[in-house]
Amino acid sequence: MQAYIDQLIRDGYFAGMPKEVVYAVAMVLAAFIVLSVFVAPLAGVTSWLERRVWARMQSRVGPNRVGPQGILQWLADGIKNLLKEDLIPSAADAKLFSLAPYVVFVGFLCAFVVIPFGSQLIVADLNIGILYILAVTSLVVVGILMAGWSSNNKWSLLGGMRSAAQIVSYEIPAGLSILTIVFLAGTMSMQGIIKAQGWAPWDWFLFNNPFTFAAFFLYFTAALAEGNRTPFDIPEAESELVAGYVTEYSGMRFLFFFFAEWGNLYVIGAVATTLFLGGWQVPPVTSDPILLGVLQFVVFFLKAYLWVFIAMWVRATLPRVRVDQLMALCWKYMVPLSFLCLLGTICWMLVFPKGNQIFSVAMFVLGLLIVAYFFKRVVFQIRHARPELYFKPHI
Amino acid sequence: MSVASYVKNIKDTVTSVFEGMTITFSHLVRRPMTIQYPDKIPVPIQETLPRRYRGILEVDMDICTGCLACERDCPITCITIGIEMDKETKQRNFTHFDIDICKCMYCGLCAEACPTGSIRHSQEFEGASYNPAGLVRHFVTQPAPLYKPKKGGETDPKLAEKVDTGLKYLDEFATPDGGAAAEEG
Amino acid sequence: MNETAPVQSQGFYAEEMTISVGPQHPSTHGVLRFVVKTDGEVINEAIPDVGYLHRSIEKIGEKVTWHGYVPYTDRADYLAAMFANQVFCMAAEKLAGTEVTRRGEFCRVIACELNRIASHLISVGTFGQDIGAMTPFVHALRERETINNLMEEICGARLTYNYIRIGGVGYDILPETCTRITEFLDHFEPIVDEFNRLLSNNKIFIERLAGVAVISKEDAFSYNLVGPNLRGCGIKWDIRRDIPYSVYPELEFEVPVGTGQVGTLGDSYDRYWVRIRELQESCKILRQCLKMFPKGPAIAKVPRKFKPPVGECYARVEAPRGDMGFYVVSDGSEYPYRVRIRTGSFTAMSIIDKLSKGIMVADLIALIGSLDVDAPEIDR
Numbered sequence: 003m004q005a006y007i008d009q010l011i012r013d014g015y016f017a018g019m020p021k022e023v024v025y026a027v028a029m030v031l032a033a034f035i036v037l038s039v040f041v042a043p044l045a046g047v048t049s050w051l052e053r054r055v056w057a058r059m060q061s062r063v064g065p066n067r068v069g070p071q072g073i074l075q076w077l078a079d080g081i082k083n084l085l086k087e088d089l090i091p092s093a094a095d096a097k098l099f100s101l102a103p104y105v106v107f108v109g110f111l112c113a114f115v116v117i118p119f120g121s122q123l124i125v126a127d128l129n130i131g132i133l134y135i136l137a138v139t140s141l142v143v144v145g146i147l148m149a150g151w152s153s154n155n156k157w158s159l160l161g162g163m164r165s166a167a168q169i170v171s172y173e174i175p176a177g178l179s180i181l182t183i184v185f186l187a188g189t190m191s192m193q194g195i196i197k198a199q200g201w202a203p204w205d206w207f208l209f210n211n212p213f214t215f216a217a218f219f220l221y222f223t224a225a226l227a228e229g230n231r232t233p234f235d236i237p238e239a240e241s242e243l244v245a246g247y248v249t250e251y252s253g254m255r256f257l258f259f260f261f262a263e264w265g266n267l268y269v270i271g272a273v274a275t276t277l278f279l280g281g282w283q284v285p286p287v288t289s290d291p292i293l294l295g296v297l298q299f300v301v302f303f304l305k306a307y308l309w310v311f312i313a314m315w316v317r318a319t320l321p322r323v324r325v326d327q328l329m330a331l332c333w334k335y336m337v338p339l340s341f342l343c344l345l346g347t348i349c350w351m352l353v354f355p356k357g358n359q360i361f362s363v364a365m366f367v368l369g370l371l372i373v374a375y376f377f378k379r380v381v382f383q384i385r386h387a388r389p390e391l392y393f394k395p396h397i
Numbered sequence: 398m399s400v401a402s403y404v405k406n407i408k409d410t411v412t413s414v415f416e417g418m419t420i421t422f423s424h425l426v427r428r429p430m431t432i433q434y435p436d437k438i439p440v441p442i443q444e445t446l447p448r449r450y451r452g453i454l455e456v457d458m459d460i461c462t463g464c465l466a467c468e469r470d471c472p473i474t475c476i477t478i479g480i481e482m483d484k485e486t487k488q489r490n491f492t493h494f495d496i497d498i499c500k501c502m503y504c505g506l507c508a509e510a511c512p513t514g515s516i517r518h519s520q521e522f523e524g525a526s527y528n529p530a531g532l533v534r535h536f537v538t539q540p541a542p543l544y545k546p547k548k549g550g551e552t553d554p555k556l557a558e559k560v561d562t563g564l565k566y567l568d569e570f571a572t573p574d575g576g577a578a579a580e581e582g
Numbered sequence: 583m584n585e586t587a588p589v590q591s592q593g594f595y596a597e598e599m600t601i602s603v604g605p606q607h608p609s610t611h612g613v614l615r616f617v618v619k620t621d622g623e624v625i626n627e628a629i630p631d632v633g634y635l636h637r638s639i640e641k642i643g644e645k646v647t648w649h650g651y652v653p654y655t656d657r658a659d660y661l662a663a664m665f666a667n668q669v670f671c672m673a674a675e676k677l678a679g680t681e682v683t684r685r686g687e688f689c690r691v692i693a694c695e696l697n698r699i700a701s702h703l704i705s706v707g708t709f710g711q712d713i714g715a716m717t718p719f720v721h722a723l724r725e726r727e728t729i730n731n732l733m734e735e736i737c738g739a740r741l742t743y744n745y746i747r748i749g750g751v752g753y754d755i756l757p758e759t760c761t762r763i764t765e766f767l768d769h770f771e772p773i774v775d776e777f778n779r780l781l782s783n784n785k786i787f788i789e790r791l792a793g794v795a796v797i798s799k800e801d802a803f804s805y806n807l808v809g810p811n812l813r814g815c816g817i818k819w820d821i822r823r824d825i826p827y828s829v830y831p832e833l834e835f836e837v838p839v840g841t842g843q844v845g846t847l848g849d850s851y852d853r854y855w856v857r858i859r860e861l862q863e864s865c866k867i868l869r870q871c872l873k874m875f876p877k878g879p880a881i882a883k884v885p886r887k888f889k890p891p892v893g894e895c896y897a898r899v900e901a902p903r904g905d906m907g908f909y910v911v912s913d914g915s916e917y918p919y920r921v922r923i924r925t926g927s928f929t930a931m932s933i934i935d936k937l938s939k940g941i942m943v944a945d946l947i948a949l950i951g952s953l954d955v956d957a958p959e960i961d962r
Binding site: 055057058059060061062063315316318319320335376379380381382383384387 | 406407414415416417418419420421422423424425426427428429430431433
């Protein structure tokens with residue numbers, strides 16, 4: 003992207019304009035395009051899909067009335083929320099209260115800058131890409147804390163405090179798990195990490211050694227906690243804190259929090275894909291740059307969306323942990339284990355400086371076996387519930 | 398905390414989460430239970446309700462004897478019946494027979510008390526109205542004579558059919574030992 | 583809202599926060615209110631505030647006929663209406679010396695056990711939801727919906743049954759309904775196992791409940807806990823077994839008690855687990871009843887104008903929320919002279935204050951859920 007603008011400036015398209023202004027305009031334009039074309043529909047469709055998946059797991063149908071299979075539900079919800087009254091409680095700190103949703107939103111949106119959708123499709127390939135993601139997503143906690151404090155509501159305050167403790171703690175296992183990959187790849191650039199992997203599953207960092215395999219799940223768990231997802235959704239725990247930090251919000255501001263939450267899900271998936279699952283790497287099937295770009299985008303999108311689906315699925319399955327157990331889980335289990343993974347990976351790199359292909363393939367087979375066992379259990383669950391006796395209601 | 402329990406905790410968490418996730422995943426391919434009332438259903442839901450269903454009360458005025466048993470038995474007095482004697486013809490007429498659906502708690506005591514089965518629960522349950530007054534059902538619009546059961550059965554075929562329907566309702570659903578009689582017979 | 587008192591905790595001065603949990607809180611199961619004083623997340627005091635759902639059902643009893651009061655008893659605990667029906671009718675029968683027909687007794691037991699399953703499903707389902715698991719809640723309600731359909735076939739109503747009448751039951755259970763009940767049981771028993779695998783065995787769920795809000799045997803007695811809450815403390819006390827009524831002496835069933843299998847005896851998980859076991863026991867009872875179902879009339883001859891002789895009596899049954907009792911006084915007229923209802927939830931509320939000291943806000947929600955308090959039953 004930056005290279006493209008540099009090229010345009012060299013070609014004299016913006017003669018007479020300061021370079022900084024051109025960059026600023028291009029950034030605003032890029033942000034607008036990303037937001038309206040990609041992020042908004044993505045978060046919206048994710049919200050719809052989450053409700054549908056969740057409903058089906060609960061023997062319900064879910065929203066299916068707006069558009070085919072209800073896929074336009076998110077538009078209807080968005081319009082409804084836009085038309086609602088913008089309510090600010092009289093005792094709230096109005097400025098912070100209004101600002102908080104946007105801080106959360108910006109925090110998550112900035113992450114899209116470095117997400118590599120394809121070998122060319124990236125806004126800016128920063129050389130500290132992954133560090134940048136860790137930094138900007140931490141902005142979310144500021145917004146949540148602001149929301150919790152400024153609402154002047156005790157539930158909101160409790161939610162905000164919980165969130166601060168949670169997100170700050172879970173930065174550590176997430177960071178350590180990411181560090182294992184940074185060690186392996188030798189770079190912090192998102193593209194660099196992807197290029198260090200291959201298209202085949204056994205070339206992914208996930209199957210590189212047992213420690214990265216464990217680190218992946220540690221990263222995913224920590225990322226769920228950072229994204230306030232079940233089982234770590236204690237900041238908004240609706241059965242305890244009513245709605246936590248969003249208790250006093252309504253209308254569009256409320257929507258912005260959830261916009262950020264669902265968008266953030268995708269960021270989690272995208273980062274996991276970049277670090278562990280080979281990113282946009284595709285088999286060498288074509289040399290046409292446009293076709294290749296599309297293929298890379300599709301592969302990356304699907305890989306990332308798989309983890310969005312898994313996050314939904316986890317949410318449908320698990321109960322919520324208590325706030326002290328959350329901390330215990332982080333400090334007693336995840337931090338030591340991610341340290342272990344880090345050390346293990348370092349040792350592995352010392353023993354096999356060039357990696358161990360055979361072992362990677364074995365790890366991949368193990369992964370396949372786990373998936374196979376999973377489906378065996380699914381079949382068992384369906385049989386055991388005796389679907390032929392599925393009780394017929396009157397209809 | 399010993400190392401064994403530390404490892405066991407991790408193992409338990411992973412296996413139980415795995416197990417739970419297989420169950421929720423298996424529900425993706427199972428049939429949902431939702432009935433998409435009111436539009437996406439093959440037949441109106443009223444037709445699928447069991448016959449004992451206690452819906453909104455209805456009265457067949459043609460076979461109502463005016464015995465006031467239902468009015469007496471109603472715990473919340475949601476039934477009000479007015480009867481007056483016509484001085485010329487010496488005939489007793491209904492002046493009103495109102496049931497306040499707002500008050501009714503669908504207990505079924507009135508239907509059990511009725512000797513002819515003229516007051517009974519329908520399968521209807523959609524009673525929404527913008528006006529509470531609209532929920533008072535008036536079954537008598539103009540003064541109408543009471544029904545007098547004839548000895549030796551009803552002769553008028555139209556009425557006979559209605560009497561039969563009423564008695565059948567009474568037998569099968571409303572009388573307490575109706576089912577038992579059916580069982581023995 | 584802003585009464586604050588400085589409290590000293592470990593050398594730091596912190597302000598005590600007063601939070602009003604309820605009456606419109608998502609997990610107070612109806613309109614309950616707790617005035618909670620907390621130090622951050624840790625609760626110092628939680629004072630229950632009842633009375634938001636008071637409908638003066640006891641007073642209404644003095645104004646309606648004996649027969650006409652039965653539909654009102656439905657409303658005493660609308661999640662388990664059948665038991666209030668039964669216990670009021672038992673009291674009236676005791677006064678009048680009415681003999682219930684044998685088929686009537688079996689109909690009562692079948693309806694009551696179905697209702698117990700429905701009520702416990704709500705209890706364990708909402709409990710899961712309080713802990714944060716949404717799916718088990720909907721799965722439990724799905725099964726309960728089937729029971730509602732069965733109830734609709736049996737008596738024509740889904741929630742406020744008015745099924746059990748003085749002298750027997752209102753409507754006989756037809757053979758085809760019996761078949762459907764058997765089908766339901768065949769379907770339901772594996773579902774309980776599935777529910778256990780999904781929720782009860784989940785490590786997070788166990789961790790949330792093990793050792794939380796432990797009730798000792800002494801406390802259980804002194805606070806007069808009943809039903810699953812009492813059995814969760816390891817005390818084998820079930821009215822069905824110890825003060826037998828109806829046809830329960832002829833039926834074989836176990837009385838599940840808490841064992842402290844994952845934490846301490848008498849913790850929240852034990853109370854939850856007793857309910858799950860009772861679901862299975864109710865299935866067992868239902869199967870036996872359907873096998874032993876005798877023929878005959880479902881209701882004894884009772885005059886329409888029911889006038890029991892002067893006197894008073896107390897009847898009790900084992901309702902899903904424990905010992906439910908009706909104390910009825912008759913002055914020989916068409917109307918009861920006085921009706922008093924004793925329910926399990928009301929006494930369970932009183933122990934929350936004691937148990938809530940030092941637990942966290944999330945634990946309070948788990949505690950309320952594990953006691954299975956039910957707002958209509960508390961306030962009547």
